[in-house]
Amino acid sequence: MTVEIYALSVLRSGPVHGYELKSRIRRPSIAPVNNNSLYPALRRLERDGAVTKSVEQQEGRPARNVYTITEVGRRLLLDLVSTLPRELADDDEEFLLRVSFFDELPVPSRLDVLRVRRETVEQALAQVQRLLAEPAQAPARPWRRRAQEQLVDRLVQELQWLDELRTEAERP
Template identity: 35%
Template sequence: MEIELLILAQLMQGPKHGYEIKKNIVFVMNNKKIINNNSLYPKLRRFEEQGMVSKTMEEQEGRPNRHVYAITEKGRKDFYDKINCFTPEMIEVDDEWSIRLAYYNLLNEQTRTRLFEYRMQMIQDRMSRLEKLSLSVGDSKYLMYSPELYFYTQNMLEKEKELISAMEEQMKDRLSNSD
């Protein structure tokens, strides 16, 4: 689902040609492997068949014509449905979490709250598992992983927890200021 959501998110920002969609997704997700022409163009064709995207031909002087894609009202509705619909298991996946953060401004307040709750629960579960793991291996020289990895993971989880708490505070401040 993440590729479909990323493509639609790009078109929510305005009409784009295929290469521009791909380039922007790679930039936003900082991952060159997340999308390629073999995944992009079949999805755009399917979106067009489903009435979620329209396609026009743009003439270019001295170069081949290119297709420009624009999202339709049906596509907008589908985008909002997709970005606001997720499970706790989905939010455990870093790419799904990152997609929602990348388009955070397009989420409603209720969805933002649920997103934070799910991710915080995942962090708590990972921290608990990490603690149990460290207690179970003790001082054995046969550690399942290095102490450096343990401290790195613990630190990353703490930092993410702090970030989410700060974002929740910002959201609460905005809500109280808008009243």
């Protein structure tokens, strides 16, 4: 879903061809957008009426496809960023992408995204805490314990950050 959101977001500023679109997508992750994810997403968006594709002829070079967002695409973009499906709530990029659109979302949508993420983080924290509470099995695994403790620290820190975001998100 992130590729669709990124593509529609870039297209809001005007029509672009596929290669330019790919180069203008800036992800908060290590992995760049690749052709194997971008072009199928563009085909789906075109099929759904969210984008249109036109062919631009170039002298001495192959023609290229230029994509333009439609009103359907603008509404779809807001729909996609207004919710965080439970099955995506543990994906940092999916969550952070939605947070980056909070200035365009109504307060209830912001709070819903934060609620779903919080529930997911709380579940993960409870699971790791259960593992830490189990009696040590032979042989002891000190490095595993250190990794689990680090994860607890990260999850607790994220819960605190989510509380801060909620306070800010409640403001229109």
